[in-house]
Structures are given as structure tokens and as C-alpha cells.
Amino acid sequence: MFKIIIPKAPFDFKKILKRMSSRNNNNVLINEENLSLQRIVTIDSQPTLLYVTFQGDIDHPLLKVHIPNNTSRIQQEKLFQLVRHMFSTECDLLKCYDSLSGSPYLKPLINQFYGLRLVLEPSLFEAIAKLIIYQQINTTFAAELVNRLMTLTAEEVEVEGNCLPIFPSPESIAKLSYNQLRRISFNQRKAEYVIDFAQNIVEGKINLDHFWKLTDEEIIQILSNVRGIGKWTIECTLLFGMGRLNILPAGDIALRKVIKNVWGLKQTPSEKDVEKLGHNWSPYKSYASYYLWCSAKLF
Known part of the structure; x- marks a missing residue:
């Protein structure tokens, strides 16, 4: 038994799984070839198998959530809500891209990571x-x-x-x-x-x-x-x-080094420099930060 969740396009599950596998945590089973993920989550204080497979494509995405045996309707709905949360299925990336693509430095990252969502922890x-x-x-x-x-x-x-x-x-x-x-x-x-x-x-x-x-x-x-x-x-x-969309960790030294490289700066920018630079990224500073980190294989 399973239920279908249709994320807002674009949604690239392959990129999402690749990002998750880079964390090397042993509580997740990822099959990048079959585009599936399994891990144990806690629903109402009970260990529950989260098993998700992907169908469709980036612009017509479909997530199949397999429903464990002996789960109540309420537990099933909590599991579906958890999937939507973890994979940021409701975020309108097209609006985000439209907002950020005015930057000649961020636009190539949008092309590179098109469809990649923030991956959130289950709790x-x-x-x-x-x-x-x-x-x-x-x-x-x-x-x-x-x-x-x-x-x-x-x-x-x-x-x-x-x-x-x-x-x-x-x-x-x-x-x-x-x-x-x-x-x-x-x-x-x-x-x-x-x-x-x-x-x-x-x-x-x-x-x-x-x-x-x-x-x-x-x-x-x-x-x-x-x-x-x-x-x-x-x-x-x-x-x-929490998946809040307008967060810029400007003091993060790794992020500042990435910005130095992407912008071709002679020196690593200060926290205040990054805050000033990121002013125009609002209300999607989180995705600008995330894609910059990802470009350097961080986070």
C-alpha cells in the first residue's frame, strides 16, 4: 500500500539523494539507481519505516510513500506530512529562482542545482x-x-x-x-x-x-x-x-570562502560584507546560502 505525493516542480530527487548520501550517516539506505530512500523515523514515539521512491521527472515529479503495516490513519497522515517537510515539497522554487537569477553569480548555481531542495531533518x-x-x-x-x-x-x-x-x-x-x-x-x-x-x-x-x-x-x-x-x-x-527561507549564516567561514571564490574576490569577505551582499537575496537567502555551500560540496 502506498500514497502519492506530488511535489511542486522542479523537483530533482536524484540531486536530493546525492546530497543526503554525502553526509555518510548510517541510518539511511539510499539507492541512487532506483531513486529510493529508506530510514527509520519516529511517529508518536514509535519507530516507523519511511520508504520513499521517485517516479516521473524533474518537471513532473511524483513521490510514492510506502505505508507500513499496522499504521493508523492518523499515523499515516503524520508520515505524509513528514515527507513533505523533509523534502520541502511545497516550496515554490520557480519563484525562488526568479528572485535570485538577477545575480550573475547565483544564476549559474541555479542552473547547476536546478530542482535541488532543502533537505530537512525529520525532527x-x-x-x-x-x-x-x-x-x-x-x-x-x-x-x-x-x-x-x-x-x-x-x-x-x-x-x-x-x-x-x-x-x-x-x-x-x-x-x-x-x-x-x-x-x-x-x-x-x-x-x-x-x-x-x-x-x-x-x-x-x-x-x-x-x-x-x-x-x-x-x-x-x-x-x-x-x-x-x-x-x-x-x-x-x-x-x-525548519526550512525557513530567508536565512543567511553570514558568519560561516566556509560560506564566506565560497563567496570569495565565486565572486573572484581578493580577500575573504567579512560577516558584514556577506550580510550586505545578501541583502538582495531576500526573501530566499536560504537557497542562495544552500546552493553556494553545495557548489563547494559543503553541507
Whole structure:
């Protein structure tokens, strides 16, 4: 049994899968040849297989969502909503492209990544926890730390002979000790930040469900008061956790270096320089940032 979701065109699932496979996380099964993806997500606190296959083409896209056995109608609808969220199916990329194509530097990137969507994490907790892990270390090692964390919590489901780990819940991480994370190569501060953040969720000090009703500025104000979460993590939470469209992480050194190369600048631009440059990218600063990162095989 399955249900069809028709994303807004253009929608290039092949590029999306390629972007996801570059993260090297072991909780996703990707078949780029058959254009399919499988991973375990959590629906109503229950592990659920998300199995999506692509049909059609970039301008006539179709996602087939396979429905697991013994799922209620409500759970099925939550699964469909999750697919729409993760793959940004409702974003009008044509409007985005029309807005950004006035830049002679961004237009070639639009042609190169035509149809590539923001790929969002299935839960806001997973997005923020991963971003804390990714802070100030290279992406390959960060992905390995994420994999080790999932192995440590030992929650997994067998799918077609493969055991897919589940990203741990706030409750699972909150029960860990700092030393347990240090033994899998987390440094002391990163171990503290991840576990303390999970404990804040469990204790009700932070209500992530409420974030969806808040403005960017309100979310920034809340997360700025959380130890271990800085400006970059908040901006990337809005971008890769919530899919907010007008986010420019101007302080990101990798993004600034990409802009230096794309614009042919003699020096790496400052954060203020990037903010000034990105003023004209509104209201789609997120896609400008994303495509620039992708051009350098970042994120």
C-alpha cells in the first residue's frame, strides 16, 4: 500500500539523494539507481519505516510513500506530512529562482542545482543535536560522531537484512553521561552541550513543538540563552531544521570562502560584507546560502 505525493516542480530527487548520501550517516539506505530512500523515523514515539521512491521527472515529479503495516490513519497522515517537510515539497522554487537569477553569480548555481531542495531533518530535536555535534569540526568526523552516538544508544530496526539505527530521543541522550560520549571521541564541552540540551527538552525547559508558531527572531531569542548553542547553530536550525527561507549564516567561514571564490574576490569577505551582499537575496537567502555551500560540496 502506498500514497502519492506530488511535489511542486522542479523537483530533482536524484540531486536530493546525492546530497543526503554525502553526509555518510548510517541510518539511511539510499539507492541512487532506483531513486529510493529508506530510514527509520519516529511517529508518536514509535519507530516507523519511511520508504520513499521517485517516479516521473524533474518537471513532473511524483513521490510514492510506502505505508507500513499496522499504521493508523492518523499515523499515516503524520508520515505524509513528514515527507513533505523533509523534502520541502511545497516550496515554490520557480519563484525562488526568479528572485535570485538577477545575480550573475547565483544564476549559474541555479542552473547547476536546478530542482535541488532543502533537505530537512525529520525532527527539530535531531536537527539541533546534530548541529551541536557539527559545530567547529569537519563534516566527515561530525558524521562519524553522529553514527557513534546512534550505536551507543543501540536503538535499531532491521530493514531488508540491514539494521538501521534510530537517532536517539531526548530521553535516551539525557540518560547518558559525559564520560560515555567522551569514550566515543566527543570532547568534554560537546558532550556537555548535547546531553544538557536533551535534558532541557526532557525537563520541559524548551518546547520545540512551540517553535513552529514562532518567528525567526523569537526562536533566536530562546536558543541564544541555551549553553552551547550559538548564532551559527541557531541559523542552521532555522534553515535545515525548519526550512525557513530567508536565512543567511553570514558568519560561516566556509560560506564566506565560497563567496570569495565565486565572486573572484581578493580577500575573504567579512560577516558584514556577506550580510550586505545578501541583502538582495531576500526573501530566499536560504537557497542562495544552500546552493553556494553545495557548489563547494559543503553541507
